[in-house]
Amino acid sequence: xxxxxxxxxxxxxxxxxxxIFDKRINIxxxxxxxxxxxxxxxxxxxxxxxxxxxxxxNLINKDEEFTKVKGEIKDTSISKSLSVExxxxxxxxxxxxxxxxxxxxxxxxxxxxxxxxxxxxxxQGTPAERRNFLNIELSQLSKxxxxxxxxxxxxxxxxxxxxKMLYNSSSPDRRYLDSLxxxxxxxxxxxxQERKKFIDMINESISKIYEDILGIKKFNIKYETNxxxxxFDTDSLKEILEKKYNNSLQKEIDNGMTLYGPHRDDxxxxxxxxxxxxxxxxxxxxxxxxxxxxxxxxxFKELTGTNPIILLDDIFSELDSKTRNKLINYIPNDIxxxxxxxxxxxxNRSFLESAKIYKVVNGKIVEKVGNNNGK
Ligand SMILES: Nc1ncnc2c1ncn2[C@@H]1O[C@H](COP(=O)(O)OP(=O)(O)O)[C@@H](O)[C@H]1O
Ligand SMILES: [Mg+2]
Numbered sequence: 001x002x003x004x005x006x007x008x009x010x011x012x013x014x015x016x017x018x019x020i021f022d023k024r025i026n027i028x029x030x031x032x033x034x035x036x037x038x039x040x041x042x043x044x045x046x047x048x049x050x051x052x053x054x055x056x057x058n059l060i061n062k063d064e065e066f067t068k069v070k071g072e073i074k075d076t077s078i079s080k081s082l083s084v085e086x087x088x089x090x091x092x093x094x095x096x097x098x099x100x101x102x103x104x105x106x107x108x109x110x111x112x113x114x115x116x117x118x119x120x121x122x123x124q125g126t127p128a129e130r131r132n133f134l135n136i137e138l139s140q141l142s143k144x145x146x147x148x149x150x151x152x153x154x155x156x157x158x159x160x161x162x163x164k165m166l167y168n169s170s171s172p173d174r175r176y177l178d179s180l181x182x183x184x185x186x187x188x189x190x191x192x193q194e195r196k197k198f199i200d201m202i203n204e205s206i207s208k209i210y211e212d213i214l215g216i217k218k219f220n221i222k223y224e225t226n227x228x229x230x231x232f233d234t235d236s237l238k239e240i241l242e243k244k245y246n247n248s249l250q251k252e253i254d255n256g257m258t259l260y261g262p263h264r265d266d267x268x269x270x271x272x273x274x275x276x277x278x279x280x281x282x283x284x285x286x287x288x289x290x291x292x293x294x295x296x297x298x299x300f301k302e303l304t305g306t307n308p309i310i311l312l313d314d315i316f317s318e319l320d321s322k323t324r325n326k327l328i329n330y331i332p333n334d335i336x337x338x339x340x341x342x343x344x345x346x347x348n349r350s351f352l353e354s355a356k357i358y359k360v361v362n363g364k365i366v367e368k369v370g371n372n373n374g375k
Contacts, residue, residue, distance in 0.1 A: 001075040001111060001306045002336040003043060009068040010061035011045075012038040013363035022356035026338045027347070029368070030360035036340035039360070040114065040311045043338065046071045047110040047309075048136060049084050049093055049103060053118060056086050073110050075306050082110055104139075104146040111140045111304055113296050115327070116313040119289045123277055127266040134195055134267070137296065141303045145194045152187035156258055159184055164256035172253075184261070185241045189234055191262040192225065196232045199223040199267070201302075202295045209291040213326045214284065218272045219291065226264040287323060294330045307332070312339045316346055 002023045008014045013035045028036045041059075045051055046069045051059055060067045070083040085092045093100045100106045122133045138145040159180040166172045203220050210219035227244050230236055244260050245252070252259055269276045269288050276284055300308040310331055315324050328351060331337055344352055357368040 001073060001309060003309055004072045004074055006042065006046065006069065006071040008042055010064040011042045011067045011069055012059060012061060014038055014042065015061060015363060017365055019365055021338065023336055025351065025355035027355045027357045028340045028360050029343055029357060031342065034360045035363045036360050037313055040313050040338060040340060042069050043311060044112055044114055045069055046082055046084055047112045048107060049091060052114065056091065060086060080109060104143050107139050107146060108143055111300055111308040112311055113293055113300065113308045114311040115290065115293050115315060117318050120285060123269060123285050123289055130267040131265055138194055138198060141300065142194055144190060148187045148190040152184065152191060155180060155184045155187065156263060160257045163252050163258065166253045167256055181245050185238060188241060188261055189237045192237055193232050195262065195265065196223055201299045202292065205298065206291050206295040209294050209330065210287060213291065213323055214287050216271055219288065220270050222268045222270060224266040224268055227260050286319065290323065290327055294327065297331065307335045310335055310337045312337065314340055316341045321346060
């Protein structure tokens with residue numbers, strides 16, 4: 001899949017811009033604070049209907065009331081127009097100018113893998129940030145996942161409120177709680193299975209990628225659930241979950257919340273048995289995240305039947321030259337890549353020669369003619 005063009009209206013400092021992309025390599029050059037990251041963010045926003053670095057409100061240009069991002073994507077021979085608009089705290093999402101009410105029908109249309117300086121939070125941040133990473137990637141890969149995950153969240157809220165109520169009730173109605181629990185378990189099974197499958201797929205290639213970049217063996221990630229499962233078969237998950245909620249009823253009522261489930265999941269990153277969040281150097285941690293993103297490329301292709309679009313934000317100042325060259329070499333050459341950088345120094349010449357280069361100055365984008373003049 002590729003993005004052919006994008007039209008931006010009032011997206012941060014990009015007031016009115018149209019960008020026509022090359023189907024292979026696109027590089028946006030410019031000084032700091034000109035709008036380079038905003039361009040990548042707008043593509044991410046078009047794909048996922050939200051930003052990875054802020055709430056919706058901040059995406060609207062400060063002097064304006066709404067923002068609209070419209071893009072044309074092409075997958076094999078099919079072209080589609082996608083748009084996301086924020087007006088008065090409402091979000092309007094369209095495919096081919098038809099409004100789409102269910103986000104789950106929209107998000108799988110445009111698949112992006114973003115590599116950005118913020119990624120380090122996946123490793124260093126809270127478990128919620130790692131779950132967020134899983135949710136975002138799985139939402140792009142599986143309609144079923146978004147659907148089940150949204151339902152899960154709704155039921156979880158109701159169940160938590162009901163548990164709080166039971167705490168103060170003298171004759172609690174167990175039947176309603178039981179039906180909520182049953183519905184919750186039903187959604188949890190899918191969430192656990194999809195997360196597990198995704199992480200298993202990542203582990204099939206990530207250790208080799210990590211070793212290729214850093215020369216260190218036995219890198220792997222672990223899916224940590226807060227319930228111990230023997231395996232992830234439907235029947236066995238169901239049995240263990242039922243038992244867990246049954247045995248924890250009083251504890252959950254006392255706490256007024258659902259204590260067990262995929263909302264408590266975590267991911268850990270290991271070299272051998274050392275947790276690299278604790279023991280890893282900064283370089284090892286950065287490469288861990290890069291390897292994770294690279295491992296995803298093949299998984300996206302396998303699960304969706306098409307290549308994702310790769311967005312690389314500022315990797316030339318963020319990564320040493322060896323790491324970034326490995327990163328670039330790992331990206332198959334039939335994939336569309338969109339890159340930001342301060343200048344073209346340090347970018348491999350053959351890569352530059354096959355790229356379309358744009359200059360970004362104060363929210364304005366101009367295509368550069370000739371690829372060899374640095375700034
Ligand atoms: N809502 C907004 N309205 C107007 N300008 C904004 C808004 N949000 C961010 N900006 C501007 O965008 C610029 C930063 O853009 P960014 O893409 O992060 O820069 P860089 O080129 O360094 O990647 C800053 O000049 C900032 O003031
Ligand atoms: Mg930037």
